[in-house]
Structure formats: structure tokens, C-alpha cells
Amino acid sequence: MKLTFENLKQELKEKNVSLSHQRLKILEYLVQNRCHPTVEQIYSDLQKDMPTLSKTTIYNTLRMLEKAGLVKVITIEDKETRYDIDTKDHGHFKCESCGNIFDFPIDIDPLIPEELSEFKIFSKDVYFNGICARCLDIA
Amino acid sequence: MKLTFENLKQELKEKNVSLSHQRLKILEYLVQNRCHPTVEQIYSDLQKDMPTLSKTTIYNTLRMLEKAGLVKVITIEDKETRYDIDTKDHGHFKCESCGNIFDFPIDIDPLIPEELSEFKIFSKDVYFNGICARCLDIA
DNA sequence: GTTCAAGATTGTAATAATTACAAGTTTGAA
DNA sequence: TTCAAACTTGTAATTATTACAATCTTGAAC
Ligand SMILES: [Mn+2]
Ligand SMILES: [Mn+2]
Ligand SMILES: [Zn+2]
Ligand SMILES: [Zn+2]
Numbered sequence: 001m002k003l004t005f006e007n008l009k010q011e012l013k014e015k016n017v018s019l020s021h022q023r024l025k026i027l028e029y030l031v032q033n034r035c036h037p038t039v040e041q042i043y044s045d046l047q048k049d050m051p052t053l054s055k056t057t058i059y060n061t062l063r064m065l066e067k068a069g070l071v072k073v074i075t076i077e078d079k080e081t082r083y084d085i086d087t088k089d090h091g092h093f094k095c096e097s098c099g100n101i102f103d104f105p106i107d108i109d110p111l112i113p114e115e116l117s118e119f120k121i122f123s124k125d126v127y128f129n130g131i132c133a134r135c136l137d138i139a
Numbered sequence: 140m141k142l143t144f145e146n147l148k149q150e151l152k153e154k155n156v157s158l159s160h161q162r163l164k165i166l167e168y169l170v171q172n173r174c175h176p177t178v179e180q181i182y183s184d185l186q187k188d189m190p191t192l193s194k195t196t197i198y199n200t201l202r203m204l205e206k207a208g209l210v211k212v213i214t215i216e217d218k219e220t221r222y223d224i225d226t227k228d229h230g231h232f233k234c235e236s237c238g239n240i241f242d243f244p245i246d247i248d249p250l251i252p253e254e255l256s257e258f259k260i261f262s263k264d265v266y267f268n269g270i271c272a273r274c275l276d277i278a
Numbered sequence: 279g280t281t282c283a284a285g286a287t288t289g290t291a292a293t294a295a296t297t298a299c300a301a302g303t304t305t306g307a308a
Numbered sequence: 309t310t311c312a313a314a315c316t317t318g319t320a321a322t323t324a325t326t327a328c329a330a331t332c333t334t335g336a337a338c
Contacts, residue, residue, distance in 0.1 A: 018334070020286060039324080054288045059325070078214045079296080079324075093258060104252050108265065111250070113243050118272035119232060126247065127264040133257035157305075159315060178295085193317045198296070218295075218325080 003085055005031045008070055015068055022053060026061045027070075036074050036082040036092070036101045076101065076127040091126035097135035104128075142224055144170045147209055154207055161192060165200045166209075169224040175213050175231070175240045177221055215240065215266045230265035236274035243267075 001007055005028050012019060012027075029042055037045075039062070043055050062083055065071040074082040076094050082101065091106040106126055131139075140146055144167050151158060151166075168181055176184075178201070182194050201222055204210040213221040215233050221240065230245040245265055270278075 018285070020333075022287070052288075056289080056326085057287055060286080073217070075214055075217045078212070078217070078220050081217050081324085093255060093260075095258075096261070102258075104255055106247070106250050106252065108245070108247060108250065111245050111247065113245065116232060116243055116267070118275070119234075119241075119267075119269055120275060121232075121267050121269040122235070123268045125264075125266040125268075127266070128255070128258075128260050129262045129264075130258055130260040136257070136259060157314070159304080161316070191317075195297085195318080196316055199316080220295085 003031060008085075011070065012068060017064065017068060022050070022057050023061050023064070025050065025053075026058060027065070030065075030071065030083065030085040034085065036084050038080055038082055042083075072123075074101070074125075076129075089124055091128065093128040093130065093132070095132035095135055096129060097131050097139075100132065102132060142170060147224075150209065151207065156203065156207060161189070161196050162200050162203070164189065164192075165197060166204070169204075169210065169222065173224065175221040175223050177219055181222075211262075213240070213264075215268075228263055230267065232267040232269065232271070234271035234274055235268060236270050236278075239271065241271060 008027055008031065009019065009024065012023075017023075025046055026042065029046055030037070033041075033045075039055065039058050042058055043053070046058075047053050062071060062073075065083075066073055069087060070085070072084045072087045074084050074092060076082070076092050086103070089107070091104045093102040093104060094100075095102070108124060108126060112121075147166055147170065148158065148163065151162075156162075164185055165181065168185055169176070172180075172184075178194065178197050181197055182192070185197075186192050201210060201212075204222075205212055208226060209224070211223045211226045213223050213231060215221070215231050225242070228246070230243045232241040232243060233239075234241070247263060247265065251260075
């Protein structure tokens, strides 16, 4: 299923989540801004069109979306929680120079060791840190 | 090289880091408590023997140890930074029930995709969340 | 389209982790 | 022993997040 605003909206409707103006705007923002934004980024961008928007609403909405399974929380670095509308398993690379977070495909399931066979795994995160190709070129 | 207090102390000496009483105690604590402790845990445990120990010293020391490459910062969960004296690559599993963090072996190098071939990778973290075998048994 | 209760939003206050900073203390080389 | 550099400490500042109460919105029932 493609990650479009309409599809995600439908998914929320099916889960009986009420679709307020603010929630829809935040959802739309996440679909259009796949850069793994922080609360601060979401807030300062959306505030331009919605001057009364509260940061609390963003926190509440993101928590709701996470519970509903529509966003993934990215804690690749302490002190800057980020949010990803793409909840399928994939890796994240954070460039220490430009600060961008890149997605990359990785399937670690075949590598899960025997000693975790009796564990129930809910989420699998792969986080890399380093310098991206573009920043290496510039330097 | 084995992760003993003496070996690590020697490593710091070679890096010309001055070995204060507090720093050595914190290092020793990390060697003896491989549970990936938080600053709060380190502080409340060490305070028993060193009543004047400051939390700032713990933060400073941990930052110094990280820079020196002797500890790894674990940010498996927002709002609780943890520290690991074992800096070799390995995975971390956090049990949502008991809160324990388990180490497990994993070598993802063969899985690194082509699209990262031009990137410089400094650190590779693998974080799992779920319920550990013991907690599953009890329930 | 009115009514109304449940739920959502908002602004502010509270909480908690971390950092900044200045004053006092320790350390080790000379 | 001397002394400057580095370390430690306690407190204040900063920042991200949560709690909360008042207000507003929403949508189902009439
Ligand atoms: Mn992503
Ligand atoms: Mn570990
Ligand atoms: Zn970059
Ligand atoms: Zn457990």
C-alpha cells in the first residue's frame, strides 16, 4: 500500500480515530516531508498556516499516530526525537556533517542469532552514523 | 584485549588523560556493571562511597570516556541515555517488560547496501525492542 | 439545523535530563 | 615547596517533554 495522504487518512478512519483539522495537517506534513522531521520543524512549518497551532497538539498527534502504527519514532540521536511516516523496516544513516538522515534498505532477519529465538521482537532498528557522500565530496 | 579495569586504565594513561580518583571509580563501575547503566544509576550507586561526588563529574567523565573511545553511548530509548564499556559492535535488545538491555552478537557488515558504499560509516547500531524470554515465561 | 456530550486543542505550568559556569580543590612537573 | 593547569563541585540555565485545566470542535441524535 502506497503512503499517500488519502490512504493513511482512510486507515485512521477505519481505526475510529477522529480526524480533526490539526491531525490531518500534521499527517499531510509527514507525507510531504520525508526528511524525518523533529517536533520543532513540524511546528515552525505548520504554524505559518495555522497561527494558533499548539506544540502540545503536535506531541499528542504524534503519539496517537505512533499508537495507531502510522508513524515510527526515530531516536538515532539523543535530544532530537524524529518521526518517520514510513513504518516498514529500513535502516537510517545520519550524516554528522549536514545532519541529514538517509534511508537505506536492509533486512537483518536472517542474521538474528539463536539466543534471541525465544524473545518476542516488536521493532528492529538499524542506525548508522558517519559522513554522507556529498559532504565527503565537498570537503 | 580483555575489558579489565587495569587494561582500560592503561589505555587512558597512554592517551594522556589524567586519572583522578573520581574518573577511576566511574571507570571501575562501568567494568563491574555491564548492565548499560544510566547516569542516575551510576550516581546513586557511587554516591554511597563518595558522598561529595557530583553528577556533573559523571557527565564530564562519560563524555571524556566516549571521546577517548572507551565507552559507547546507547540511545535505544529516548529519555534514558545509557553507557556501555563494551565498544565492539554488537546488538542491543531492550525488554519492555523488565527494562533490561541484553547484548547479542550480530555482524551486519555483509548487509550494507551498495548505496552506502560512498559513505563513511563511523558507528553501526542495532537496537531491538520486545519482550525477553524470561518475561514471556512469567506471563 | 439545534443540542449536547465526548473528545480535541490550547496555553501555561511542571518535570526532568543535560549543559554552562564560576569558585574551590587537586595534581604533578619544576 | 610552588604554582599553573586541569578537575570537581554546586548551582543556575537551558531544553524537550508531559500534565493539566479551560475552552473549543465535532458529529451523532433528535
Ligand atoms: Mn526513514
Ligand atoms: Mn552492550
Ligand atoms: Zn552530509
Ligand atoms: Zn524482560
